[in-house]
Amino acid sequence: MSPAEQQFLTRNKLPESYLLSAEAWFSPLLEEYQTAGHKPLIIGINGSQGSGKSTLADYLCTMLNERYDFHCVSLSLDDFYLTKLERQQLANKVHPLLETRGVPGTHDIPLALETIANLVDGSGETLIPRFDKSRDDRMPLEQCDSISGPVDIIVFEGWCVGVEAQTAEQLVKPLNSLETERDTDGIWRNAVNQALAGEYQTLFAKLDQLIMLQAPSFDTVFNWRLEQEEKLVARLGNSASGEHDGIMSASQIGEFIAHYQRITEQSLIEMPLRADHLFRLNSERQIIDYSRR
Numbered sequence: 001m002s003p004a005e006q007q008f009l010t011r012n013k014l015p016e017s018y019l020l021s022a023e024a025w026f027s028p029l030l031e032e033y034q035t036a037g038h039k040p041l042i043i044g045i046n047g048s049q050g051s052g053k054s055t056l057a058d059y060l061c062t063m064l065n066e067r068y069d070f071h072c073v074s075l076s077l078d079d080f081y082l083t084k085l086e087r088q089q090l091a092n093k094v095h096p097l098l099e100t101r102g103v104p105g106t107h108d109i110p111l112a113l114e115t116i117a118n119l120v121d122g123s124g125e126t127l128i129p130r131f132d133k134s135r136d137d138r139m140p141l142e143q144c145d146s147i148s149g150p151v152d153i154i155v156f157e158g159w160c161v162g163v164e165a166q167t168a169e170q171l172v173k174p175l176n177s178l179e180t181e182r183d184t185d186g187i188w189r190n191a192v193n194q195a196l197a198g199e200y201q202t203l204f205a206k207l208d209q210l211i212m213l214q215a216p217s218f219d220t221v222f223n224w225r226l227e228q229e230e231k232l233v234a235r236l237g238n239s240a241s242g243e244h245d246g247i248m249s250a251s252q253i254g255e256f257i258a259h260y261q262r263i264t265e266q267s268l269i270e271m272p273l274r275a276d277h278l279f280r281l282n283s284e285r286q287i288i289d290y291s292r293r
Contacts, residue, residue: 008062012055022059028292032209040151043153043208043211044207044210045210045213048213049224050224051281051285053157053159060153070153071151072153073128073151075115077107077158077161078133083137084137104200109199109200113199116154126148127141128144159260161204163270164196165193175261179262209277212278214271218265276293277291
């Protein structure tokens with residue numbers, strides 16, 4: 001095991017067996033991406049919450065650097081959330097549910113486009129925004145990363161990356177209790193869908209490749225998201241209180257992921273037909289099948 005692989009396992013708190021599984025399933029990706037070409041290759045990774053998107057992004061960047069000496073940068077759609085204040089202003093202007101981060105409309109898409117453009121240009125320093133979920137707000141600029149010079153590959157992961165908008169007819173009927181009780185007139189879901197159909201598609205059009213980690217169903221997402229929160233609490237340790245008011249209980253997670261249900265289920269239906277690389281997962285997050293377009 002190389003030092004880079006060991007560091008990857010340590011960063012992600014993974015057993016050594018992960019590398020064997022990753023080599024078996026993800027080698028087609030590494031083989032394809034080793035011929036990135038002259039311009040930075042932009043790879044999108046889609047998957048529901050807790051599906052392993054950030055781990056896969058880290059693995060790809062680690063191995064592409066290790067094997068081919070590529071300069072690879074991993075970006076997360078989560079890091080481009082609007083600030084807490086901006087979401088509060090959006091909630092007051094459009095709909096109260098938009099104060100909750102996650103859905104289209106709650107990200108700073110112009111900032112994401114600018115960041116990618118700067119990385120593609122590669123002529124100077126590019127600041128990489130980071131979002132602190134424990135505080136539910138963007139991290140101070142001085143705590144963010146900075147990338148210098150040109151890059152070979154950009155990996156862009158996010159739960160709704162690459163998803164297409166729904167039709168007006170699909171939005172009419174409420175999908176869950178959140179929509180039934182708190183979006184009775186459909187203003188929120190229509191605003192979200194309008195955002196997804198607009199500038200998000202401009203962002204997704206930048207992708208050269210789309211990878212999907214397909215969950216078996218939306219029902220599995222709660223357990224995966226709860227596990228994510230438990231890892232966040234473990235990482236913060238004794239400091240996981242007070243200023244870290246973004247940490248959620250199990251009941252809060254249930255309400256939180258209801259915001260994501262409509263678009264997650266939409267992606268599970270339509271994206272497998274479009275993804276360049278499709279990895280099907282079981283309820284334990286193990287890959288059980290792979291296909292490519």
